[in-house]
Amino acid sequence: MVHPRTALSVNLNKVALVRNTRHLGIPSVTRAATLCLQAGAAGITVHPRPDERHIRAHDVHDLAAVLKAWPGREYNIEGNPFHNLMDFVRAVRPHQATFVPDSEGQFTSDHGWRFPDDAERLRPLIAECQALGVRVSLFMDAEAEQMAAAKAVGADRVELYTEPYAAAFGTPGQTEQLRRFAQASQAALDAGLAVNAGHDLNRDNLTPFLRTVPGVSEVSIGHALIADALELGYEATVVAYQRCIADAFA
Numbered sequence: 001m002v003h004p005r006t007a008l009s010v011n012l013n014k015v016a017l018v019r020n021t022r023h024l025g026i027p028s029v030t031r032a033a034t035l036c037l038q039a040g041a042a043g044i045t046v047h048p049r050p051d052e053r054h055i056r057a058h059d060v061h062d063l064a065a066v067l068k069a070w071p072g073r074e075y076n077i078e079g080n081p082f083h084n085l086m087d088f089v090r091a092v093r094p095h096q097a098t099f100v101p102d103s104e105g106q107f108t109s110d111h112g113w114r115f116p117d118d119a120e121r122l123r124p125l126i127a128e129c130q131a132l133g134v135r136v137s138l139f140m141d142a143e144a145e146q147m148a149a150a151k152a153v154g155a156d157r158v159e160l161y162t163e164p165y166a167a168a169f170g171t172p173g174q175t176e177q178l179r180r181f182a183q184a185s186q187a188a189l190d191a192g193l194a195v196n197a198g199h200d201l202n203r204d205n206l207t208p209f210l211r212t213v214p215g216v217s218e219v220s221i222g223h224a225l226i227a228d229a230l231e232l233g234y235e236a237t238v239v240a241y242q243r244c245i246a247d248a249f250a
């Protein structure tokens with residue numbers, strides 16, 4: 001079942017990471033995508049980093065072919081538009097491009113864009129994506145005062161970087177983080193942006209997040225979901241995450 005309120009996009013970076021440790025082609029990234037889509041995932045996300053530590057260029061094209069067989073499901077490609085992302089956008093025209101301000105060797109994504117600093121250099125690349133029919137989401141820290149500027153630069157959506165919430169989950173800081181994210185999401189919605197969210201979301205912290213943070217259109221989840229799939233399998237794991245989403249709106 002694809003839940004109508006908040007779409008689940010499965011990030012397959014970590015399947016590729018394991019695959020790359022041998023020259024055997026397993027675990028298959030395309031098979032993971034197919035099994036997750038068959039289980040009801042609304043889409044697939046990849047972050048083809050320049051060093052190809054996990055998702056490689058051929059994966060991006062292989063997955064585009066898989067998604068073509070799934071009308072209504074979305075392909076989201078993340079990356080830094082000043083590095084290699086735009087070449088992938090031009091070549092495969094995904095449904096969504098998520099601009100992430102990562103440096104080339106960065107351990108993982110850990111911050112969003114800053115306005116007004118980044119505005120003028122982002123504007124033409126956002127416009128180019130949209131001219132190609134690709135929706136643009138900007139990876140942003142949960143700062144309400146930054147949302148109007150994200151809209152002004154032309155973005156369709158923001159993706160709230162959820163690691164600070166995930167790190168506070170289960171501690172006294174959880175309430176304050178949820179308030180911060182709810183405020184940032186409402187500010188984005190008020191500015192005319194749609195809201196995505198991602199990074200370190202899992203089966204424990206997802207439902208409370210969606211119950212409290214208004215109007216989340218899509219969550220992209222990879223690390224914890226793939227870890228769960230090692231134990232439960234892709235189908236049961238996607239169903240479990242869809243249940244977490246459904247529980248938030250029950």
Ligand SMILES: CC(=O)[C@@H](O)[C@H](O)COP(=O)(O)O
Nearest residue numbers: 013047078100108109198199
């Ligand atoms: C942008 C973001 O928060 C994640 O989607 C990112 O893809 C994580 O990258 P790694 O899987 O390389 O840690």
Ligand SMILES: NCC(=O)COP(=O)(O)O
Nearest residue numbers: 011198199200220222223
């Ligand atoms: N944009 C977040 C994403 O795609 C996956 O992040 P994570 O669940 O691997 O932390």
